[in-house]
Amino acid sequence: MLDDTDRRLILATQAGLPLTPRPYHALAEQLGLSPQDVMVRLRTLLDRGVIRRIGVVPNHYRIGYTANGMTVWDVPDERVDELGEQVGRMPSVSHCYHRPRHLPDWPYNLFAMVHGRTRADVEQEADRIAAVLGSAVRARSVLYSTRILKKTGLRLQS
Amino acid sequence: MATALSVLQQHLLNDFQRDLPLTPTPYREMADALGVDEEAVLSHLQSLQTGGVISRVGPVFAPNRLGASTLAAVAVPPERLEEVAALVNTYAEVNHNYEREHRYNLWFVLTARDEARLSEVLAQIEAATGLPVLSLPLLEEFHIDLGFPLRWED
Structure with missing residues (x-):
């Protein structure tokens, strides 16, 4: 479980680290902790998988990856783990998830996000995913994003 | 664009989408790796962030490890899209909201402190809009999101 200090550290870092020479010292001062404690806690949160990575977070739209396709697939539930592992390893797939169907409106249970410079790039990657899934595919679709209406890295509210 | x-x-x-050093001077280590000085790294990161080319330098949190979250979809009549999107965006629990080309044209990620608050927000959005919300929570994640290699146009 996260303790109160972890939560304060997450709140203080989720919008980004200070762009100053000693960012962990700056956070430590802000939070009343030692710099060592800040670095050790961040390392522990990484090791526990609460933090996925720490680094530069590009805005893909602004560097030309304007085609963002959420490819969705209806595959048999008993094969979704095996197939999801294969699709998740494809370099063009940034996220791959098993999510529930919502019948009859939403038959798809496997989601793979593909970022490309053009829709043709995304279509090509979707066809590669289809080739990996083979005869397991019962239905497929690609939902292109047309607008980002909100995007923040925020996960916790104070 | x-x-x-x-x-x-x-x-x-x-090169630094992951593994930012957890040492006292991480930006100096980036500078050393690139053969430039720390001042250049900091000023470029600042201008990239100000210009929106990077959203931040910092931690990326795993889904479902902080509270309860779901991916929600709504089929919004096109003439009501702005109104419904604005309402959804008023919730601090909504961290991503995208318009997508589909009958389900509004897709947002909700992260709440617990399941009770998550259900409450979904119910409030349904009540306020009169539109059903599909909730598609993560059952399994197949890929660890460590960033992906960027290609540059010539």
């Missing part, structure tokens, strides 16, 4: 970037900026974006 795409912003022209220097080779140094391209390296800053591509």
